[in-house]
Amino acid sequence: MEMFRKTFAEINLDNLTHNIRVLQKAFPQRFLCPMVKANGYGHGDVKLALHLEKLGIENLGVCLIEEGLLLRHNGVKANILVFRGFDKKGAKAIIENNMTAVVSSWEQIEALEQVADKKVSVHVKFDTGMNRLGFRTEEAQKVFDRLNNHPKIEVKAVCTHLYIGENADEVDQTSAHQLQRLNKISEIFKSMNVFCHALNSSGILNLMQMQKDGVNDASHPLMMQKWGIRPGLMIYGYSSLGRPDVGDLKPVMTLKSVVNTFRDVKAGETVSYGARWTAKRDSVVAVVSIGYGDGYHRLLSNQSHVLFKGQKAPITGTVCMDYLMVDVTDIVQGQDLKSLNAQIDQEVILFGWDKSNHLLSADELARKAHTISYEMLTSVGERVPRVYVGGEKR
Numbered sequence: 001m002e003m004f005r006k007t008f009a010e011i012n013l014d015n016l017t018h019n020i021r022v023l024q025k026a027f028p029q030r031f032l033c034p035m036v037k038a039n040g041y042g043h044g045d046v047k048l049a050l051h052l053e054k055l056g057i058e059n060l061g062v063c064l065i066e067e068g069l070l071l072r073h074n075g076v077k078a079n080i081l082v083f084r085g086f087d088k089k090g091a092k093a094i095i096e097n098n099m100t101a102v103v104s105s106w107e108q109i110e111a112l113e114q115v116a117d118k119k120v121s122v123h124v125k126f127d128t129g130m131n132r133l134g135f136r137t138e139e140a141q142k143v144f145d146r147l148n149n150h151p152k153i154e155v156k157a158v159c160t161h162l163y164i165g166e167n168a169d170e171v172d173q174t175s176a177h178q179l180q181r182l183n184k185i186s187e188i189f190k191s192m193n194v195f196c197h198a199l200n201s202s203g204i205l206n207l208m209q210m211q212k213d214g215v216n217d218a219s220h221p222l223m224m225q226k227w228g229i230r231p232g233l234m235i236y237g238y239s240s241l242g243r244p245d246v247g248d249l250k251p252v253m254t255l256k257s258v259v260n261t262f263r264d265v266k267a268g269e270t271v272s273y274g275a276r277w278t279a280k281r282d283s284v285v286a287v288v289s290i291g292y293g294d295g296y297h298r299l300l301s302n303q304s305h306v307l308f309k310g311q312k313a314p315i316t317g318t319v320c321m322d323y324l325m326v327d328v329t330d331i332v333q334g335q336d337l338k339s340l341n342a343q344i345d346q347e348v349i350l351f352g353w354d355k356s357n358h359l360l361s362a363d364e365l366a367r368k369a370h371t372i373s374y375e376m377l378t379s380v381g382e383r384v385p386r387v388y389v390g391g392e393k394r
């Protein structure tokens, strides 16, 4: 797509490669299913999936059937796990497109039974405490009895989802209880030769930290099985534990824009809607070509900063739909407005990496916007083109 406005999300495939290699090295021979739902956490699912395949990834996780179909129709050959529920029509689409249903209810078993014209492999999801999706733990025996020697359905795996993965390193917290429940379920399903998957980024990062600390304790819930892993956030370079040191992850997305214009703002004047910022001194304000219409949170009005020429420039006033303004007075010292405005396309980093490898973390912005990095990444809007760099290194 031709880009007239130079606002885009740069997706660094080498950083994605790095994050995946970290996982492959730490967990060889484990079921590994990177989550590329929600447009690859905002990074662009098709491109990412095709790149992940090149790195040897064999399984990919999506939420919606629609997301899986998009990948299939764009040449993704990997096994695609569809985590969201489905009806009869959905079951048909899953089977016809060679995807794997993650079955969460009796109705879904019935839907598969009705439409399957060959034996289909499924994973079965158990709700071990989150109270969102999945069979109840107590139903495990009944589910086994229904699916054992089933003419049309073959269970390959059982799984669950941690709801406070941050505590997975502890032996008597919610994650430990969830994993113990799944372990019991896997014993019921033993004769089917199933494997188990359960760990999201928080679970994985906790396990990595334990490995790093030399813990090797088969009685610890995180280590009682080689739990399959379903990393989402961490492959995009952020730590759901808020510990960027664990795993040495590299953020993949840099949200970039340019200065549209510089303006002189006299002391006492205000900037933007609602006059929520008043210049305390004569200032230079840069108008940046990005706003909440692009997914930059309005809650960051007067709260965060951008990187401009390697320095932090605070946001002045309310973030608009198409623009935000930043105070660059200290950064452009000595330059007059005319010469500043003559320099076109001066880069502004909203989050991610600047040219000198300074990182403005989406985590930091997320905290200021009272949200999480997941939302910062997935909020980046459709009108922001994704531009891919790197990807040659394997």
Ligand SMILES: Cc1ncc(COP(=O)(O)O)c(C=O)c1O
Residues within 6 Å of the ligand: 035, 083, 161, 199, 200, 201, 202, 230, 231, 232, 233, 234, 240
């Ligand atoms: C079923 C399932 N597995 C794995 C993940 C990945 O989680 P995270 O991004 O925290 O690694 C998600 C994301 O919410 C999920 O819904």
